[in-house]
Each structure stands twice: as C-alpha cells, then as structure tokens.
Amino acid sequence: MAPGAAAKWFTGQDRYTLAHQRLLEGSTSASFEGMVQAWQQAPNNEERNNLNSLLKLAVSEDCGRSLSQNSLPDWLPNLVIQREVIQNLNQIMLKLSINGVSNSNISEVKLVKWPDQTVIANSPVIGAGGYFAVETRRLEKPITAGLYQLVISANGEESFNRWIVLSEPSVKQRISWKDSKNWRIERGNLPNPACPSPVLSMSMYDLNDTTWTPLWTEDVDGKLPTTLPKIDVPDGRYWLSVGLIESRWQGEISILDIQTITRPVDYPGF
Template sequence: MIKNLVLLSGALLSAPVVSQSQVWFESNTPLTQTHKHLLNNDLESMFSSLVEMWQLEPSQSLQTHLNEILIQSFDVDCGKGLSSQEFPDWLKGVSVQRSEIQSPGRDAFRANVEVQSSAQITDISLKGWVNRTVSNDTVLDLVRENSSGVSTYSKRYNINNKLSMGLYRIEITSSNGDKWSSWLIFADPKLSMSVRWASKDYWQVEQHTLLNPTCPLPKLNAALYDYVDGTYNQIWSGSYESDYPTSLPLDDIEPGRYVLAVSMAHRRWQGKIMVEQTQIISKTYDVSVEE
C-alpha cells in the first residue's frame, strides 16, 4: 500500500501542471477575454471586451461583475490606460461628472459634460446604450473664454435618479461639422470618502476605504451662495485635496443668510477623459453678527 502511494505521488509530481487560468481561458467568450486582458495588464483590450459585454445587455448579476472588473483595473493607473484614443486638434479636454446632491428633505441627481475646445462647440451628447436619452435637457452653455483661444463649454443633465453604471456614448460636434465620439463606461464604486453634516455649523469628512494611490486625492469643495433676485451668486469658495476643513472661515464672510454647499469629488480617467463622481451636501446657512 505504501509502495502504491509513493508511485502515485511520483506520478503527480512528474505530471504537467495545468493552472486554473489555463482551464478558464480554454473558452473564448468576451467575458473570459475580459479577465485574460486584465490579468495581462492589457487595459485597452480589456475595456474593448467590457464594451462588447455591456452591448449584450447583461443580467443584473453580470453587470455587478463587470463593474467590479472595471473598478479593479483602476488599481493599475486610475484608468489612463483604458483607451489610447486621442483628441483631435480642436478638442483640448473632456470631463464628465456625475453628482448626487443631498439637501434637507430632497435628493437630486445630475450629470455634466464639460469640454475645452479651440473651435466653437454646437452640441454635446451623452446617451446610454442603446441610444437612450439621459434627460431632456438641451441647453449648451459657454462657460468661459480665455485669451489663448480655448473656450469651455458645458452641458448639464438634470435627472430623476442616480445615473446608473453601464455603457454610454459621448459625442461632441463643432460648428464646422467635425465630430468626436467615444464609448464611456460608468462604474459604481464605493466612494472612499464622503461628507455629512456634523452640526449646524460644521461638516465631517469620513473615510470608508483605503485610497487608490494611482488616483488623485479626493477633492473637497466648499462654496457659499447668496440668493438675490432669483439667482444664486457665489460669494466664497475653497478647494482642498488634503487637510480638509470642517467649517467656514467666518471672518471672511459678511453676516446674512446663505446657501452652503460642500462636496467631495473622486476623480479617475478613461484614457484622455476625466471622469468624476461627486457627492454634494447643501443647506441654508446663517452668519450672524455675533459669529
């Protein structure tokens, strides 16, 4: 019996080793290819496979799995390697922001696409797969112009619910008819940091997970708005990527009633596109003479 066990042990040791990944990749489905590309750090091919998977309109459980794969890929370079697609000469920058705004008794959601361009922009389109309109908003704003000839345009989408994870298509059109478009996959990560009200005059920054060292630090913005003749006018703002404050510098603010908004933004890339997920808390805020 002992002799048989020794012979069996020797046979096992001399047999070729078949790894779990070799067995897994014997099939050639888009999902197995997605895993294979991620393991090989071929992020651009992985992203292409993810696009193909989302186009197949996967089940809810598979959507969750695809979301986890995309989030895991951010550990490599925060999404910069997902696409090598370059901007045309007239397009200088594209950023896409998803926001959740929490105010007393009401939550609101919006998406915003901001474009920097040396050409006049006539349209910005963001649609979900397949050709699904995000909202009915059609206003395209010229945010600012500068002396270098590059202008910033913005299109804001007010939406009823949180913009879901999944596949979207972004398209930008210039006045001379040139177009640039790209696939965009929104992830649904657990945010590493958030803000909440701690008291009437203070907010608190909470950390939930470890920060991704390949991504920028979460950015905290605080802004104070005065409401005059139906318009909100920003009278103070501050932006911080470390040493986050938890209150306003009241010495710099005149007494009055304002709206205070505090946000925490997490940023990553999809190739050249900056993708930002932002949580905003807001409420009315009184500054008295005594303060």
C-alpha cells in the same frame, strides 16, 4: 497590476473572459475594448457586477489613463463627465453634467446609455475661454454602471464620438451635516492609490443671486476640513455648498463622482 491569478470571474471564451484575460496580460486598453463589447451583449446582473469589478481593477493601474489610447481632438483639449448627488435639508437631487473647453463652436452634446436611453441631448452653455457645459437635473434615479455613447458636435469639425464605461455609483453618502456649523466625512472604501485623494469643494452663494455665482470658493485636498474657515464676506445669510469629489480617468477624459450637501447659513453666526 496584481489581480489574483486564480480569479474565477468568467468562464468560457466569451467577451467577459477575453476582457479579463487582456487585463491579466497587462493590456489595459485592449481589456477596456473587451468591456465595451461585453456591455453591448446585454449582460445579466452577475455579469454586470463582474464587469463593474473588472473596471475597478483596470483603473487601479494608473487611475484609468491607460483605459483608452485615443487622444482628445485639438479642438477639445479638456473634457469632464461628472455624476453628482446633491442633498439639502429636505430633498436629494441627482445630476449629471458634461463640461470642458473647446476652441470650436459646439452645437450639441449627447450622451446615450446603450442601446437607446438618452441621458443628455442639449446645446451647451458657452462661457469665457471656450468653457462649455450641459447638465441634466432632477434625474429620477442615479446614473448607473454601464456603457454610454458620448457624441459632441461642433461647427466645422468631425464629431467627437466615444464609448464611456461608468462604474456603479456609491450607495453610501459619505458627507453629511453634523449641525449648522459643521459637517462630518465618513471613511469610504480603501482609496485607490493610483488616483488623486478626494477633494473637498466649499462654496458660498448670495441667496438673492439667481445666477448662482459663488461669492467664495475653496478646494482642499489632503486633510479635509469639517467646518467652514474664516472668509471675507459681509455679515448676512448665505447658501453654503460642500462637495466631496472623487476622480478618475478614462484615457484623457476626467470622470468625477461628487457628493454635495447644501444649506442656508448665517455668517458669521458660526
């Protein structure tokens, strides 16, 4: 942790000051609790920006694993929150989804932006191995920085209830089509060395398959490709999806920000 001792983000003994002070003292989880309390005080724009900067600083310690010391319950061993911007050739779609694995029957997943703006309140789709997912599509505006309350209800289990603090989404679209055969990936801000390097997720779909089950998918980290590799699918017309995934943690909860581009392609017309 190397925040400048002369940082002058906050003044006075308020929630913002205390959260910053706890971070400087090396108590990341206590700082995070202070951030939650500060978001509950209806911060103004300057305070919101300061809280967003403070969260990024806290994540730089260990990619967010120390933000919360609360463990996931035994019936919910895996949980992921993901924001996604999906751009095809003529429109942009904003999406938020919550997925994970549970060995109990989940009845509802609810996400509310503090204090009372419901983002998701749905029964999940349950798949093999206890995998579940809920999502909201065609959001009118991005899921912005702020405080969110996540409640997951399961039959016979005590409800899982957590405060989630999200950072401001990137305003820069880093991935875009170069032409029908290639895409470009622009440099972003300096990467957080505590977090995994970005991952490129490529998937190919049958245009006639309404279930949108990928025929092929591959995830690559490290040196990211900018063209589709040779794959084993019949000649034809497909839907190609290429997503750039950046990840961090809030305790044991994985938080992903994804920028995806999609388009129809003729294969192997590459």
